[in-house]
Amino acid sequence: MKSEAVDKTIVVDGVNISYRTSGPVNDRLPLVLVHGTAGNIDSHFGFLFPMMAFRQRVIGINLADPGTETIAIEQFVAQVSAVINAEVPDGAVTLLGYSMGAPIAAKTAHTLGTKVANLILVAGYMKTDTHQKLRGHIWLSLYKEGNPLLKNFMSFNAFSPFHMRSRSLEDMLAGTAKMNVTPFLAKQAELNTRIDVLAECEELQARTLVVGLSDDFSCPKHHSKAMFGTIIHASYTEIATGHAVVHERPAELFYHVNRFCNDPECYPVGKVVPAPKP
Amino acid sequence: MIIDKKIVIIGAGFTGLGTAIKLLKAGQDDFVILERRPDVGGVWLDNNYPGIACDVPSHFYSFSFRLKPDWSKIQSPGGEIQEYLRECAEEEGVMPFIRFNTDMVESRWDATAKYWVIKTSHDTYRCKFLLTGAGHLADEFMPDIAGLDTFPGDVFHSARWDHSIDLNGKRIGVVGSGASAIQIVPEMQKIASELVVFQRSAPYMNIRNDHAYTDAEKRTFERNPEVLEHLRAWIFWFGEEQYAQRRMVPKYIEDAKNVAMAHMENQVADPELRKKLTPTYQIGCKRRLSSSSYYPAVASPNVTVEATALARIEGSKVYGTSGNSYEVDALVFATGFEAVRMPFTKRVFNAEGVSLDEHWDTGMQALDAIAVAGYPNLFVIYGPNTGLGSNSAVYVIEAQVDYVISALEYLEQNQLSVFDAKPAAEEQFMDHIHDVAEGTVWLDGGCRSWYVDERSGRLTVIWPDFPHIFREELSKFRPSVYELSA
Known part of the structure; x- marks a missing residue:
């Protein structure tokens, strides 16, 4: 069961993209992980990556600042596509995108066609709506004025009230203080205000598991429900957390990802699969 | 006196009572529970030392089919858990099926008649299926101290x-x-x-996050079952993490x-x-x-x-x-229990007269953590590779009870009466267990613990994977890994 992780880089449009591979090659399709806003392999997949790598091959990507003034989603799609093509030249993959990584993954699946046989979209969205535009407006305004409350605002939107209730205000603020707000993050926040992959989702053919989060204030679950309705071969399940499912309940996310990777038929197309009752 | 029953269950703790409740719900009432003590509760009856309490939150250390909104504390005292089990037994109609103060002295498989013969401190029973619910913590371990x-x-x-x-x-x-x-x-x-x-x-020790629930909190759980289920799920997935x-x-x-x-x-x-x-x-x-x-x-x-x-x-x-x-x-x-070599195994014999303890001379093992090749129609619940390092034992017990119910249903539907684990399937299952166990802290953590059998160096008490994988893989009878006959 032991598996050493290997860190690698690839150059895309003149920028170094770092990624990590681990896990045994077996009859499961390699799982490719695309993180969300403000994340990377360690911060968003610190649980999922190593735990899945005990069961199968996993490839995690650290999205990189392409160096342009603003980011086009196509630039991130190029980064993800390059890693997939380099690491899995033959055969198909399961592609997982979390948060901002979800529309990137959806668009990548559309671009790569049958190369992405299975798709997992966690806390994703297809098109930025007014709720998210307002959140983005507040985010960018706080950033431009250098307001320290920006980190608190991020934390407030990331975690569910239930999760916060089990911690003190001091704990929450201490966790918030560790966040790193960079120009690259600001570019991601700006990109989030103008996402639109609806047309691509309408044409997707990949077998897709959509995971909505019941207390998500960043990407409320109606976005996931819409993805479930839009993507032809989609199934849906829900986890009772805020947006930061990767921190609040990483094991329940693992449960769904592992089951889907092992046998997508556990999630019948067009069906809502209820959360397991322990 | 010889009494015939379809199923005999040893022990009236979580396993025995959980099995009985599910059997009754499935319409099966041809069974008896043999309990050596005068009351239900198993480990929670035996252990009543000052300060005893569970270290798993009570809202998860309880049956999924009998939630209790009014647990007194996050982690309840042992006596309250024993009372909960008695309440389960009484309200689910299990008490009439329990023979208290009845010690299982010897169980032998009769290959000709195809039943188990169970001698007790009172009567002798004959049954098609024997289910042991003694668990890892049934018999205390006393070190041999000179003087x-x-x-x-x-x-x-x-x-x-x-x-x-x-x-x-x-x-x-x-x-x-x-x-x-x-x-x-x-x-x-x-x-x-x-x-x-x-x-x-x-x-290693963590702070004990515990407090008494207020009446208002208990009413909140009672009036909003979904709040209780949400809390239960939260506890479970935290444990899984x-x-x-x-x-x-x-x-x-x-x-x-x-x-x-x-x-x-x-x-x-x-x-x-x-x-x-x-x-x-x-x-x-x-x-x-x-x-x-x-x-x-x-x-x-x-x-x-x-x-x-x-x-x-x-x-x-x-x-x-x-x-x-x-x-x-x-x-x-306070030296723990005979978890690695559970004493009841010295009392269970196959058709050749070999005790389970002798059979397991290099460590206990069971197909799907429940059945032993050469010991037909025996379900060992909460035996080999069922202990959890990170979640509630009741969760595993419920999965195993579901396995038993599905086995009985399958046999009945197919007019079969005997199952016996295929030796090759048992070995294959154990190879898988030991592969998964490699690299875990239980084997590589540099300690000597009761999770590992010193005779083989193998992890025999603990389930080495996520607990939810146990339920995913081991809560349903798999006919293909058994020899089946009428």
């Missing part, structure tokens, strides 16, 4: 607490520093004139260790005592404990931590392996 017979004072095991003995003002020795000891020691510290704790190895630490993912190991060490340093000021209380193995290799009162207790002036095992006894003088000696008036052995 114990010379000790003039009171001696008992934590699972056989003698409440008739007044320990107030006495010099007390507690042997052990595991899950029972860390609950007993704070209580003994309050009443002992002097207390010495024999600690073979120091445990802890598996990453058992899997030795470095970040999780470091985080867990930091939390435990910070707890100790917050509560223990003396550097010498801290040194004694600092474990020398990887966190999770032995059971992680939780207590907010243990460290303050052992830091009290009337307590000495002897950081070695109890070695020998000369009269009222007890010696650690360090050579240090202490005069004590009473000795409490």
Whole structure:
């Protein structure tokens, strides 16, 4: 069961993209992980990556600042596509995108066609709506004025009230203080205000598991429900957390990802699969 | 007198009662539960020492099909759990099926007649299916200490607490520093004139997040069942997350260790005592404990931590392996249970007269953690590879009960009456278990624990994967891995 992780880089449009591979090659399709806003392999997949790598091959990507003034989603799609093509030249993959990584993954699946046989979209969205535009407006305004409350605002939107209730205000603020707000993050926040992959989702053919989060204030679950309705071969399940499912309940996310990777038929197309009752 | 039953269940703890309730719900009532004690509760009846409580939150340490909105605390006292089990037995109509004060003396498979013959302290039973629900914590373990017979004072095991003995003002020795000891020691510290704790190895310990539920909270659970289910799920998935630490993912190991060490340093000021209380193995290799009162207790002036095992006894003088000696008036052995070689296995024989204990001479093992090749129609519940390092035992027991029910249904639907694990399938299953166990903290954590069978070095008590994988894979009978006959 032991598996050493290997860190690698690839150059895309003149920028170094770092990624990590681990896990045994077996009859499961390699799982490719695309993180969300403000994340990377360690911060968003610190649980999922190593735990899945005990069961199968996993490839995690650290999205990189392409160096342009603003980011086009196509630039991130190029980064993800390059890693997939380099690491899995033959055969198909399961592609997982979390948060901002979800529309990137959806668009990548559309671009790569049958190369992405299975798709997992966690806390994703297809098109930025007014709720998210307002959140983005507040985010960018706080950033431009250098307001320290920006980190608190991020934390407030990331975690569910239930999760916060089990911690003190001091704990929450201490966790918030560790966040790193960079120009690259600001570019991601700006990109989030103008996402639109609806047309691509309408044409997707990949077998897709959509995971909505019941207390998500960043990407409320109606976005996931819409993805479930839009993507032809989609199934849906829900986890009772805020947006930061990767921190609040990483094991329940693992449960769904592992089951889907092992046998997508556990999630019948067009069906809502209820959360397991322990 | 010989009594015929379809199913005989040994033990009226969580396993026996859970099975009985599910059998009744499935319309099966041709069974009996043999219970050696005068009441239900199993481990929660036997263990009633001062301070006993569960270290899993009660809203998850309970049957999924019998939630209890009014648990008194997050982690309830042992007596309340035993009362819960009695309430389950009474309200689900199980009590008439229990034969109390009835000890299973011997069970033998009759290959010709195709039934089990079970001799008890009263009657003899014949049954098609035998189900053992003795569990890992049914029989106490007493170390063989030289000179114990010379000790003039009171001696008992934590699972056989003698409440008739007044320990107030006495010099007390507690042997052990595991899950029972860390609950007993704070209580003994309050009443002992002097207390010495024999600690073979120091445990890792977290703060005990516990409080009494208010009446309002209990009503909230009662009036909003979904709130209770949400809490239950939250507890479960938090426990599942802890598996990453058992899997030795470095970040999780470091985080867990930091939390435990910070707890100790917050509560223990003396550097010498801290040194004694600092474990020398990887966190999770032995059971992680939780207590907010243990460290303050052992830091009290009337307590000495002897950081070695109890070695020998000369009269009222007890010696650690360090050579240090202490005069004590009473000795409490909090030395755990016969989990690796469960004593009931000496009483279960196959058709050739080989006991399960002999059969498992290099360590216990079972196909799907429930069936043993050569021992037809036997379900061993909460036996090999069923212990959890990071979640509730009741969760595993329920999965195994579902396996039993599905097996009985399959056999009935297909007019079959005998199942026997295919030896090759059992070996294949065990190879898988041992593959998964490699690299876990239980094997690579640098400790000596009761999870590992010393005869083989294999992990035989613990389920080495996520608990939810146990339920995914092992809650349904798999006909293809059994020899089946009419």
